[in-house]
Amino acid sequence: MxxxxxxxxxxxxxxxxxxxxxxxxxxxxxxxxxxxxxxxxxxxxxxxxxxxxxxxxxxxxxxxxxxxxxxxxxxxxxxxxxxxxxxxxxxxxxxxxxxxxxxxxxxxxxxxxxxxxxxxxxxxxxxxxxxxxxxxNWYTENYAADVARAAETGVLASGAGDGRVASASRKDFAEAAAVVLLEDGHIGQVYELGGDVAWNYTELAGAIAEVTGREVEYQPLTADEQLAGLQAAGLDEGTAGFVVALDSGIAAGALADTDGTLARLIGRPTTPPRRRHPRDRLISRSP
Missing domain, CATH: 3.40.50.720 (NAD(P)-binding Rossmann-like Domain)
Incomplete structure (x- = not known):
């Protein structure tokens, strides 16, 4: 094959x-x-x-x-x-x-x-x-820039509201693809894949604070506030609007669902955003 x-x-x-x-x-x-x-x-x-x-x-x-x-x-x-x-x-x-x-x-x-x-x-x-x-679902690595910025400023700002994200590591999703490609069967299946835990930005801020040793506050933004901030940071109107729309979808629950399918496919729990051993952390002091 x-x-x-x-x-x-x-x-x-x-x-x-x-x-x-x-x-x-x-x-x-x-x-x-x-x-x-x-x-x-x-x-x-x-x-x-x-x-x-x-x-x-x-x-x-x-x-x-x-x-x-x-x-x-x-x-x-x-x-x-x-x-x-x-x-x-x-x-x-x-x-x-x-x-x-x-x-x-x-x-x-x-x-x-x-x-x-x-x-x-x-x-x-x-x-x-x-x-x-x-x-x-989302790759946890997508948030690397947000984590680095929050570690530096003490603020995690987003228009995602209280929306939850059932993220997992890219490696988790890659393993699922490998399983499906190598195993017989799976034809005709539509797999909704997400991490075992759906987290929100308040919890993400807490995880960053725990790892960095400094207080990190989650600052929810309205769509207008977020758009203005992104444009002030140098994003063009189209790109900034796209990011705002993404976060609006997250706030509405587009990424919140998780039913364990990814873990079942790869035969182990998915990788959480932060694990107990420092070298295993996706959110860590290292870039």
Missing amino acids: TILVTGATGNLGRLVIASLLERGADPQSIVAGARDVAKAEDLGVRVARLDYTDPSSVAAAVEGVDSVLLISGSEVGQRVAQHQSVIDAAKAAGVTKFVYTSAPKATTSDLVLAPEHKATEELIAASDLPSVILRN
Whole structure:
């Protein structure tokens, strides 16, 4: 069985390949799809050029592959067309397992990121590819900048209100992808994946305070306050508005659900934002 991982040089892609190898996959059975193949040379597996915007490169990378992991692209507003090229190539190549990293409740969520994921899921369904959908909640690492800023200023500011986030580490989500790719079955499943614990920003502020040894206050912001602050920090209006919309979705509960599916898939508890041993902390004194 040959597995193609798209976006293989990204943060998640690298961890998926590492997880596949840790679980015993033959390095020669893994193909790392990357826009810049030089960046994939350290992965220890076969490498193929794969640029979402170049359908010929996608078709060449997928040729002869049994399973494909489509890691969603990072270019918001362009992802549906980019994903379509991978779906079309996989269909033409007769791929027998197609796995996609989507967003929580993508087909029903009001989260600003959901529409592109919803559209991609619909394209996959229309293709009749044997598929598995992994609806990943937030990566805890997404909050590294917020944690660093709060550790410096003593303030954690957000428009997320009292909304909870069932985050887990990227490694947790990468392991789930590896399990689904390597195991028989899973075809037709839509997995809602999240951490075992859903936390809010008040609890995050407390965790940062515990680790840094200084008081950290959570400062809830209105949408207008957050927008003004982000623009004052140098973000353009569109980007700032996107961040505000994300936090508004969190405040409304878009990322709060967790039912243990991720832990069951990977066979262990998910990684909490902060663990007792300092070297295991995602929130820590080290960057």
